[in-house]
Amino acid sequence: MNKFKIIICALLISLLGCSSYLVAADKNILDVGNQLPLFSLSAPPDLKQCTYLGLQANQTFSLEQIKGEIVIIEIFSMYCPHCQKDAPAINELYTLIQNDPSLARRIKLIGIGAGNSTFEVDIFKNKYQVEFPLFADDDLSIHEKLGSVRTPYFIGICTQGQKKNRIFFSQLAGFAGARNFLDEILKQADCR
Amino acid sequence: MPKRKTIILMLLTFFLFAGVTPLAAQSVNFKNSIYNPGILKARDSRLKVKVGDLAPQFSLPAVGGKKISLKDFRGEKVVVLSFVPAAWTPVCSDQWPGYNIVEELFKEHDAILLGITVDNIPTLFSWTQQMGDLWFPVLSDFWPHGAAADSFGLLRGDGIAERALVIIDKAGVIRYLGVGDINVRPPLETLIKELQKLDHR
Numbered sequence: 001m002n003k004f005k006i007i008i009c010a011l012l013i014s015l016l017g018c019s020s021y022l023v024a025a026d027k028n029i030l031d032v033g034n035q036l037p038l039f040s041l042s043a044p045p046d047l048k049q050c051t052y053l054g055l056q057a058n059q060t061f062s063l064e065q066i067k068g069e070i071v072i073i074e075i076f077s078m079y080c081p082h083c084q085k086d087a088p089a090i091n092e093l094y095t096l097i098q099n100d101p102s103l104a105r106r107i108k109l110i111g112i113g114a115g116n117s118t119f120e121v122d123i124f125k126n127k128y129q130v131e132f133p134l135f136a137d138d139d140l141s142i143h144e145k146l147g148s149v150r151t152p153y154f155i156g157i158c159t160q161g162q163k164k165n166r167i168f169f170s171q172l173a174g175f176a177g178a179r180n181f182l183d184e185i186l187k188q189a190d191c192r
Numbered sequence: 193m194p195k196r197k198t199i200i201l202m203l204l205t206f207f208l209f210a211g212v213t214p215l216a217a218q219s220v221n222f223k224n225s226i227y228n229p230g231i232l233k234a235r236d237s238r239l240k241v242k243v244g245d246l247a248p249q250f251s252l253p254a255v256g257g258k259k260i261s262l263k264d265f266r267g268e269k270v271v272v273l274s275f276v277p278a279a280w281t282p283v284c285s286d287q288w289p290g291y292n293i294v295e296e297l298f299k300e301h302d303a304i305l306l307g308i309t310v311d312n313i314p315t316l317f318s319w320t321q322q323m324g325d326l327w328f329p330v331l332s333d334f335w336p337h338g339a340a341a342d343s344f345g346l347l348r349g350d351g352i353a354e355r356a357l358v359i360i361d362k363a364g365v366i367r368y369l370g371v372g373d374i375n376v377r378p379p380l381e382t383l384i385k386e387l388q389k390l391d392h393r
Contacts, residue, residue, distance in 0.1 A: 079290035079377070080219035081324050114217030119381040120290070127293050138379075143217055150220045173220040 029147035030170045032188075036157050037145040038062060038165070041112075041135045049133040053108060064159050068108040069191050072169075075146065075153040076134075077114050078124040082173055083152045087128035092178035094132045107185070110135065114143040114151055154181075158191035166191075216283045216377050221322050227280050234373040237354055240345030243369055247271075247360045248343035252308065252331040255316045260306065260329055266364050270303040270390060272383065273358040275346050279311040279319035283355070283377050288330075289323045290380060298328075301387040303359075306331055310338045310353055346371065359386055 029037065040062050043055040050057045054067025063071050074090060076083040090109075097103045111134040113121040118136040125134050137143055146155075149172065156169030169188050175181055218226060241248065251261040265271045274291065276284040288307050298305055305328040309316065312334040320330050333340045333353070341353040348354060357378060359368035368386040372378050 075217070077217045077219065077286065077290075078293070078380075079286040080217070081221045081289045081292075081322070082219055084289070084293055085324070115286075115377070117379045117381060119379065119384075123294060123297075123380065140217065148217070150218050152220065 029145075030149065030153070030155060030167060032167055032170050034167050036063070036155065036165045036167055039142045039145055041142075044133045044135075046133075053110075053133060063157065064164050066108050066110075066159055069106045069158065069160055070108070070185070070189050071157050071159050072107065072109045072185060073155040073157070074109070074111045075114050075143065075149055075151055075155070076111050076124070077151045078116050078120045080151040083124075084128070086152055086173075086175045087124070087130065089175055089178055091128065091130060093181055094130075096178050096182055103182075108132075112137050112142055115140050156185055156189065158189070160191065163191050216286050218282055219286055219289070221289075222280075222285050225280060225322075226282055226285055228282055229278075232277075232374050234375065235354060235371060236348035236350070236374075237371075238345050239369065239371065240343065241366055241369070243366055245366050246364050247358070247366050248340075250333075250340035250343065252333055252340060253313055254329040254331050255313060255320055256329070258329070260331055262360070262364070265304060265360075265362075267362055270301060270362060270387065271360040272298065272303050272305045272387070273356075273360070274305060274307045275341055275344075275353040275356040275358070276307065276309050277348075277352040277355055277374055279309055279315050283375065284309070285319070285322070287355075287377050288320070288326060288328075290377075291328065292323060292326050294380070295327045297384055298387075301391060302362075303387055304328065308333050308340060308353070310334055310341060310347075310351065344369075348374075357383055357386075359383075359390065361390060 040060050043050050043057055043059045043061055045057055047057060055061050094109050097107050109132040113134060113136050116136050117138045121134045121136045152173055154171045155167060158164060158166045158168060168190055169185055247262060249262050251259055254260050276287055278284060291305055307328060307330040310333045313332045316330050316332055320326055338347040338351060338353060341347040346354045346356050354371050355374045357370040358366060361367050367390055370378060370382060
């Protein structure tokens with residue numbers, strides 16, 4: 001290898017290193033108005049949860065395939081004390097939405113367990129009796145795409161039409177009760 | 193040797209930038225109080241014990257004032273030791289809060305968990321306060337510095353401990369030694385599977 005090629009190689013590898021740093025450091029990925037970075041998930045094996053999302057069991061899907069107008073995503077971790085503390089209130093939010101047929105059609109709620117294996121996500125689900133779908137992100141690949149945010153982090157996106165994948169709500173922690181949170185989501189949702 | 197220098201430069205640059213990417217999601221609980229040491233050498237110690245050995249004895253102060261000895265559990269409980277490198281660091285801060293919601297899983301296997309670091313009691317007190325009420329004791333292996341960790345061969349060259357899980361049966365015999373990459377939190381299922389194995393002995 002001649003000197004020129006070695007220098008080009010060095011630059012390329014250095015840039016690769018730098019880019020992963022910049023992605024991690026970018027705090028603006030989840031700003032309101034941005035498009036949510038694309039990622040895919042595997043539909044839950046549970047039939048009830050698949051029906052909730054309008055998916056086939058075990059299919060790979062992206063968020064825009066979820067049946068509804070709005071998806072609220074909670075980035076959580078089984079290991080995060082704040083997520084543990086908030087879990088009952090988030091369950092209450094799910095119940096509030098599900099108890100109102102028009103909201104239940106419009107709004108879907110999911111959780112993504114940052115750095116959690118399926119086993120760990122199931123621990124959280126069983127411990128707090130979470131009924132909405134939770135997904136494992138064991139290699140942190142989704143978490144990194146979303147800017148390696150702290151947990152819990154709440155994102156609201158539109159899933160249809162021209163505003164598909166647009167972030168309209170973005171908040172680190174600060175879950176101030178199910179009713180307040182839902183009101184805020186409905187106030188900020190601008191998906192039509 | 194310009195070629196070797198260039199390769200070293202490439203690797204250094206890569207790790208300098210790629211290395212600060214967090215390897216675990218961080219909870220908002222610790223806000224900006226966590227010190228990020230970057231990526232550390234995966235392992236920096238040599239085990240002094242092996243599976244099947246009698247576990248080295250130790251007696252250490254716990255947050256809350258008690259002194260806890262390994263022999264207290266002989267014949268009574270399976271003991272899981274969770275050595276973590278240091279308080280106020282990223283991966284460690286999100287490890288014990290996870291164990292804090294699985295007390296039932298430990299109970300199912302008649303096991304107790306002891307969390308151990310080389311930090312002193314005031315530091316451990318402040319740090320674990322951020323985790324909520326922990327159901328398991330947190331022990332300080334501060335003085336003589338890291339002596340308990342060292343007796344297992346888990347003390348690193350810079351004075352912090354490895355990230356390690358040790359399972360000791362009721363007879364005081366080591367049944368599992370899990371020393372992983374210090375930068376990575378061990379998946380909970382590994383520990384639970386090892387506890388399940390003990391049930392069938």
